[in-house]
Amino acid sequence: MDQSTEYHKDIKPALYVSLDGFEGPLDLLLTLAKNQKVDLKKLQLGILADQFLDYLRDQRYKFKLEFAGDYLVMASWLTLLKSQLIIPDDELKKEDADKINELLALRLQRLAKIRENAIWLFDRPQLFRNFFPSSLNRDERVIKEDFLKVQLADILKAYVGIVDKKNYEVPMGTKEEYLFLDKAISFIEQKVKGSEALISFPSLVKEIHALSGIEAKRCAASIFCGLLEYTKLGKIQMKQGSAFSILELAKVRNGNTV
Amino acid sequence: MELSLNQQDMERVIEALLFTSSEPLLITDLKKNLPQNVDIESIIETLQKHYETRGVNLKRVGNSIALRTAKDLDHVFVKKMVAKKTLSRAARETLAIVAYHQPVTKLEIEEIRGVSVGSGTIDILMDLEWIKFGRRKLSPGRPVTFQITDKFLDYFDLSSPEDLPGVKELKDLGLSVKKLNRY
């Protein structure tokens, strides 16, 4: 483990196995494949599998195998692959083997390509090495002002800091996203109590939406359910003139609609 | 120095050197970058003429020369920002809480931070127009809430508040608060 991993130990270090300088099984495979000196598309998977397993065998005492899950998964795949390449008795399995072969070749090609690109990138002319920025920004006639320099990462780290300090996950989204049914019912109750006239359904939705900031369609759903509940209790009656017309509610008193 | 430099190349060398220096450069020092026996005065004169009508001018200061912005463009630099300062920890934390929990009341911010939030902190963030008042909360006293502004999103190059990574994601990325010590 390198020092930076050590440094962040308390934050669940990412599994990072360095096997004699190799960064993961793909890296090792790519190096082995390159030793075959063939086009990556025409990989000799049998040979590659043997080399990979031999390598792991050699390294057996140099690292703790239980930390090297990735390597073992790769090893088991290569073993399976090789066995299927040797005894292709089953057509279906042969197809599977071809597919895995192809995928593996593709992944290796991709890694090889990214590596080339990384090298290309860092071989490019670079700022402060091949070309330079201006240093003319100290002109005395410039009117000076405070310039705030904050990066997003600073803000994010501040947040992680608070959460860490409290040692628990601060619940995300304390903002209410839903209008809970009990709230909807108590809201309806309150409105009905204070009004003798008919109340329209859209007006209820509009009001609770404005008050709570909860999405209007969520308010509508909750209010509607609340109305059904409340009607069932016999406290109100709902009326609708015709299909798709506005739904209205009226208070029920002594069994009679007001 | 190569002897193959022509007149234009020599102008370019001087130009680049002046560009990368905040201090006026001694003519005798500049000369070291040119072939011997070159008449540096004539090069300076050519450059001076070239820059006479441009946004920056070549100025002589004693035995040195320097590039300086043209005097008549002073007004452009009114907004020029020079002194760098950063937000206080309280302000960073408050801002983060508003971003992650909006709309959030002052009391809630204090609960999450575990310390009270000075009104100065809120003021700073308000002045920056990074936070604004949101809807009043449906709780006793109907306290005001705070939320982040488009200006905040714009400054941090976010297209929506949802683009902020979650706590778990942050930790997975290894963005650790320990590193805050550097700030």
Place this chain on the structure above:
Amino acid sequence: MELSLNQQDMERVIEALLFTSSEPLLITDLKKNLPQNVDIESIIETLQKHYETRGVNLKRVGNSIALRTAKDLDHVFVKKMVAKKTLSRAARETLAIVAYHQPVTKLEIEEIRGVSVGSGTIDILMDLEWIKFGRRKLSPGRPVTFQITDKFLDYFDLSSPEDLPGVKELKDLGLSVKKLNRY
């Protein structure tokens, strides 16, 4: 801004701003210093042409522009070179993956490299301001993505991500190649 600025004045304003900034300036920010409805692109083009043959050149880097010394003059600055800490291979490759596959998630980076991204790698690239958060991916879990910045382009002398060679080739190799262990 005053409306009395003529074409040359506008060039001079942009010039002065560029000459006095060590960092690339967003074209949208520069525009704020000019009268409305001015075609800033034509001004940039004129300036770019003007500086083409000079000791400093005008460069486009993503949505920003910057003045930088001409590359062929690097020998003049040898003495100024500061030994820069080299990045780890993991960081270099992660950077290349972000540049080539942006916007890209942490999982995708790990899939390409075949190892998990060590904590600190993303942090370093963020601190350098070479990568930043992009939009969340519209895939399960809506993971955050990373993309490169104008500063990255500036540092590596690129004017846009399209300047990277072999982007198409790499895209053809696919990003979402299924993991082997799904078989």
